[in-house]
Amino acid sequence: MTIKLGVPSKGRLMEKTFDWFGARGVTLTRTGSDREYAGAVDGADGVDLVLLSAGEIPRELAAGRIHLGVTGNDLIQEKLVQWDQKVEPVAPLGFGHANLIVAVPNCWVDVDTLDDLDGAAAAFRARHGFRMRIATKYHRLVRDYLRRGGVADYQLVDSQGATEGTVKNLTAEAIADITSTGETLRANHLKILDEPPVLESQATLFRSRRAEVTDQERADLRALINRLGV
Amino acid sequence: MAQDIPYKSRVRIEAEAICDGFVAAGAARFETDILLSAEVLLDLYGEDIRARAYVTTDPERGEMMLRPDFTVPVVQYHMEGDGFPASYTYFGEVFRKQEDHPDRRSEYMQVGYEEFGGANAAVSDAGMFGRFSEVLAPLSLRAATGDIGILIAMVRGLATTEDRRVALMRHIWRPARFTALVKRFAGLAPVPPSRAALLAAEAPLQDAGVMIGLRSEREIETRIDALRADASEPAMSSEMVNLITAVLSVSETCPNALEQLRDIAVDMPGLLPALDRFEARCDAMARCGVDVENLPFEASYGRTSMEYYDGFVFGFYSEARPDLPPVATGGRYDALTRRLGQGREIPAVGGVIRPDLVLDLGGLP
Numbered sequence: 001m002t003i004k005l006g007v008p009s010k011g012r013l014m015e016k017t018f019d020w021f022g023a024r025g026v027t028l029t030r031t032g033s034d035r036e037y038a039g040a041v042d043g044a045d046g047v048d049l050v051l052l053s054a055g056e057i058p059r060e061l062a063a064g065r066i067h068l069g070v071t072g073n074d075l076i077q078e079k080l081v082q083w084d085q086k087v088e089p090v091a092p093l094g095f096g097h098a099n100l101i102v103a104v105p106n107c108w109v110d111v112d113t114l115d116d117l118d119g120a121a122a123a124f125r126a127r128h129g130f131r132m133r134i135a136t137k138y139h140r141l142v143r144d145y146l147r148r149g150g151v152a153d154y155q156l157v158d159s160q161g162a163t164e165g166t167v168k169n170l171t172a173e174a175i176a177d178i179t180s181t182g183e184t185l186r187a188n189h190l191k192i193l194d195e196p197p198v199l200e201s202q203a204t205l206f207r208s209r210r211a212e213v214t215d216q217e218r219a220d221l222r223a224l225i226n227r228l229g230v
Numbered sequence: 231m232a233q234d235i236p237y238k239s240r241v242r243i244e245a246e247a248i249c250d251g252f253v254a255a256g257a258a259r260f261e262t263d264i265l266l267s268a269e270v271l272l273d274l275y276g277e278d279i280r281a282r283a284y285v286t287t288d289p290e291r292g293e294m295m296l297r298p299d300f301t302v303p304v305v306q307y308h309m310e311g312d313g314f315p316a317s318y319t320y321f322g323e324v325f326r327k328q329e330d331h332p333d334r335r336s337e338y339m340q341v342g343y344e345e346f347g348g349a350n351a352a353v354s355d356a357g358m359f360g361r362f363s364e365v366l367a368p369l370s371l372r373a374a375t376g377d378i379g380i381l382i383a384m385v386r387g388l389a390t391t392e393d394r395r396v397a398l399m400r401h402i403w404r405p406a407r408f409t410a411l412v413k414r415f416a417g418l419a420p421v422p423p424s425r426a427a428l429l430a431a432e433a434p435l436q437d438a439g440v441m442i443g444l445r446s447e448r449e450i451e452t453r454i455d456a457l458r459a460d461a462s463e464p465a466m467s468s469e470m471v472n473l474i475t476a477v478l479s480v481s482e483t484c485p486n487a488l489e490q491l492r493d494i495a496v497d498m499p500g501l502l503p504a505l506d507r508f509e510a511r512c513d514a515m516a517r518c519g520v521d522v523e524n525l526p527f528e529a530s531y532g533r534t535s536m537e538y539y540d541g542f543v544f545g546f547y548s549e550a551r552p553d554l555p556p557v558a559t560g561g562r563y564d565a566l567t568r569r570l571g572q573g574r575e576i577p578a579v580g581g582v583i584r585p586d587l588v589l590d591l592g593g594l595p
Contacts, residue, residue: 081329107438108445109431110453112424115410122400123453124445131276140329143281150407152400155277167443189440194424 002048003213003220006060006069009037009051013203016095017070024228044227046220055079057206062086064210067221074100074178074201078138087206091230096203098178100138102145103190105167105174112194114149117174121153124173135159135172138198142176145198164188205230237589241339244593245321245585248341248365252319255361257343260318262303268293271302274538274569284325296325300342301538301563302570305578308346309571315347321585334555335586344580346567351577352510355542355562358579360518362546362558365583369591371546371557375484376531378402379541379562380491380504384477387500390415390466393456405478405533412474417465428454429461473498480529484512487527511542535559538566542579548591557591558583 007028008014018028027042028049039049050066057071058079070093076083104111111120121132132154136142139156146154157172164184166172176198179185185192205228213221235243253259268285269292283298297303300320308316321341328334343361348354363373385398394415401408413419428434434454441447476494480487488509495501516522532543541562548554560581568575588594 082332105441105443105445107435107441107443107447108450109434109438110428110450110457112428113422115414115422116425118407119397120445120453122397123449123456127449128444131273140281143277147278147281148406150401150404150410152276152404155272156280170444173443173445189442194422 001214001217002046003068003217003224004048004050004066004211005041005224006050006052006057006066006071007039008054008057008070013054013070013096014051017093017203020093020095021228026224026227044220044224046217047224058083058087061206061208062210064208064212067208067211067213067217068224069206069208070203071206072096072098072201073204074098074138074141074199076204076206077199078141086209088209090205090207090225091228093203093205096201098180098201099197100141100176100178100199100201101192101197102134102142102174102176102195103164103179103185103192106189106191108191114146114151114193114195117193118149118151118153121151125153131155132174133157133172134174134176135163135166136176137163138176138178141198145176149195164190240593241586241589244589245339245341247594248583248585248588249319249321251365252341252343252361257317257319257345260300260304260307260320260344261322262297262300262307262320264297264323265294266297266303267291268295270306270570271295271298274302274566281329282326284327297323298326299324299582300340301344301566301580304342304344304580305346305563305567305570308344309567309574309576313347313574313576315345315349317343317345319343339585340582341585342580342582344578346576346578348577348579350514351541351562351579352507352514354577354579355511356514356518356520358560358581359515359542359544360520362544362560362581362583363520365594366546366558366588368594369546369548369557369588372526372549374526374528374531374545374547376528376533376543377504377508377541378532378539378543379507380477380501380529381533382540383501383504384474384498387498388466388470388474390470391460391463393460394463394466403533403535405530412466412471415466416468416471418471425457429458469497477501478530480527482527484515484522484525484527487529488512491529507541532561538563540565544581548587551591554587554590555584557587 007017021028025043029040031038031040037051039051041047041049054071057069058076060066061069062080080086111117124132134154135157137160159166163175163177271279284296286294288294304318323337324340325337328336345354381402385395388395397411480490491505495505512522532539539561543561545556546558547556558581562579564577567578
């Protein structure tokens with residue numbers, strides 16, 4: 001059997017991952033047509049490349065169906081309960097930097113901290129008769145962050161895309177989303193709260209703590225990690 | 231041969247026996263759905279309950295929740311009735327996500343006993359606690375008690391602005407946030423630079439840019455006015471902060487706790503009516519045969535549970551198995567009946583026992 005390495009199947013995340021491995025003497029390539037999700041590994045023995053959606057890699061690692069996987073730690077921590085018992089971060093890859101942040105309309109000149117957000121949420125609920133809506137797809141991380149921050153009288157509403165537009169469209173009062181440069185936020189008249197982010201994320205190589213390995217696979221895994229110098 | 235009966239059946243037998251005991255004491259049997267409408271529960275408990283309950287969707291009925299407890303359905307049932315005092319008992323499965331404790335069961339049985347409309351709160355509280363103590367006595371559990379009503383009385387009686395009292399009242403159930411607010415009102419926490427700049431600005435909304443979202447300019451102005459008014463108020467005195475800390479740290483046997491709180495009440499007379507109720511409850515408990523002299527009382531007990539208890543609170547814990555959740559919990563929840571009762575309010579006290587844990591600890595004879 002072989003070591004299975006899960007890598008995002010498209011876009012800049014895939015290219016940068018290929019570059020990172022390539023710089024360390026392990027060449028990852030896609031094989032077949034552009035549309036076929038198959039790949040090859042050159043420079044390491046007994047390793048298979050598995051191309052997956054970045055969002056599925058946490059689940060595959062936790063299930064032990066892949067031994068190694070590249071994904072953001074935002075996805076790992078959102079999707080896996082007690083993530084550190086299921087996967088181990090092997091190396092941060094130095095790209096795909098993004099912060100999970102809470103943002104509110106620029107015009108809320110009275111709101112800059114979580115304390116302010118809580119105060120505004122209390123007044124909002126009293127005035128409008130429902131809890132202040134915060135649009136996000138990172139429900140667990142955001143809920144935990146707001147609970148620790150002592151924010152009450154809010155509700156999370158699910159938004160799987162174009163989250164920055166929800167405030168203008170009146171489907172949410174505030175948002176929690178991933179941002180790298182903040183440009184989209186500014187273009188949508190939003191500002192980031194003046195607080196530590198919910199999470200600082202970057203593309204990271206994770207090892208599954210759940211995948212079973214034979215002696216041969218363990219040796220191959222060690223050889224690969226040595227080769228990568230991490 | 232008992233070992234051959236499946237575990238879940240044995241839990242059910244344990245539950246039935248406890249429930250039968252409550253029926254013998256005069257309670258009526260109550261049953262309700264497992265699949266409940268999520269709306270009322272979400273409005274009551276907020277986002278926190280999503281982390282703890284299973285929410286699902288029905289194409290026709292919208293968001294539904296697997297029963298996280300029986301309290302809300304039993305209150306609704308009672309309030310739809312004729313309003314006469316009544317007590318109910320029930321048993322059945324409840325469902326809770328265990329993200330922080332994956333080793334704990336997410337589906338388990340509860341046996342409950344709830345009493346509505348008792349004219350004398352002290353007598354009802356004591357009766358409820360006495361009954362639970364009696365049922366659980368063979369397991370030699372450690373009892374914990376507290377009284378959220380004392381904390382509410384403390385906040386209500388604080389010599390400060392109404393806005394500050396309201397803010398503190400909102401966060402009685404979030405201890406860390408409560409302490410942070412006390413520090414801020416006392417001037418003990420630094421003012422964040424953004425707040426200082428806002429308060430110093432001549433016309434803070436001048437550079438607000440495009441107004442977007444449902445929260446209006448008027449609402450923003452209203453909050454700025456409130457922040458300015460608060461900033462011009464004197465800080466809460468350090469004596470008051472010390473008194474609050476003293477109340478929250480009381481952890482003693484009931485008689486000693488009462489004595490300590492009476493000492494504090496010399497400077498905090500707002501506590502007195504709540505302390506009279508505490509004393510009346512202790513007397514009533516003694517008459518029920520509870521060993522009040524040695525019963526622990528913690529003023530902060532029950533603050534981190536879901537925020538519907540507003541008076542007496544209690545729990546029973548296994549000292550031999552500190553890894554287990556409480557075997558039984560309960561308390562007074564008059565405020566919940568007010569919120570669900572559309573203007574009506576009924577005194578209510580109740581509690582639940584986990585028959586699975588009772589069984590794990592050896593079972594009741």
